[in-house]
Amino acid sequence: MHDDRRQFSRIPFDAHTMLQQDGWCVAAQLIDISLRGLLVMQPDNWDATRASAPFIAIVELSEGSQIRMEVTLAHAEEGLLGFQCEHIDLDSISHLRRLIALNLGDEALLERELGALL
Numbered sequence: 001m002h003d004d005r006r007q008f009s010r011i012p013f014d015a016h017t018m019l020q021q022d023g024w025c026v027a028a029q030l031i032d033i034s035l036r037g038l039l040v041m042q043p044d045n046w047d048a049t050r051a052s053a054p055f056i057a058i059v060e061l062s063e064g065s066q067i068r069m070e071v072t073l074a075h076a077e078e079g080l081l082g083f084q085c086e087h088i089d090l091d092s093i094s095h096l097r098r099l100i101a102l103n104l105g106d107e108a109l110l111e112r113e114l115g116a117l118l
Contacts, residue, residue, distance in 0.1 A: 008034040008113050011103040016060040019043075021050055028081070030059060035096065035113050037071060037084040051076065057083060061099075067092045 010032040017030040017040060024047070028040035038057055051073045059067040069092060071083035088096070101110050 008036040008116070009100065009104055009109065010034045010039070011100055013059075013099065013103075015062075018058045018060075020056040020058065021053060024050065031080065033059065033067070033096070033099070035085070035093075035100065037074065037082065038069070039080055039082050042076065042079045042081050046081070048076070054086060055083065061095060065091070065095055067096050067099075 011034065012032045013030055015030050017028045017038075019026050019028050019040070026043045026045060028043050031039040031041060033039075038059070055071050055073070057067075057069045057071045059069075061067065068089060069083075069085045070087040071085055073081060074084040075082040097110065097114070100113070101107060104110055
């Protein structure tokens with residue numbers, strides 16, 4: 001089986017993060033983020049019956065902007081929820097790209113990851 005997770009650098013990042021689904025909304029503690037998705041601590045009031053439908057993940061950034069992704073739950077284990085990005089808008093991918101570039105410090109690696117994503 002091919003493992004996509006190895007192609008994408010996971011950036012440890014602490015930011016106010018919300019998971020939304022059909023009017024339901026819960027705050028989650030962000031562990032890390034990548035071009036492929038994000039990992040959060042499982043919220044105390046997590047409703048596992050919602051796991052099969054897509055979510056909107058919103059990561060608030062310090063300058064007032066946000067990264068907004070449509071995500072699906074990829075795995076849930078040991079109090080962690082891993083979400084895979086299904087769709088991200090242009091503004092959000094720009095913010096995420098800048099965040100990853102600042103944390104990687106390697107433009108060539110970032111370009112390789114963006115190429116693998118596309």
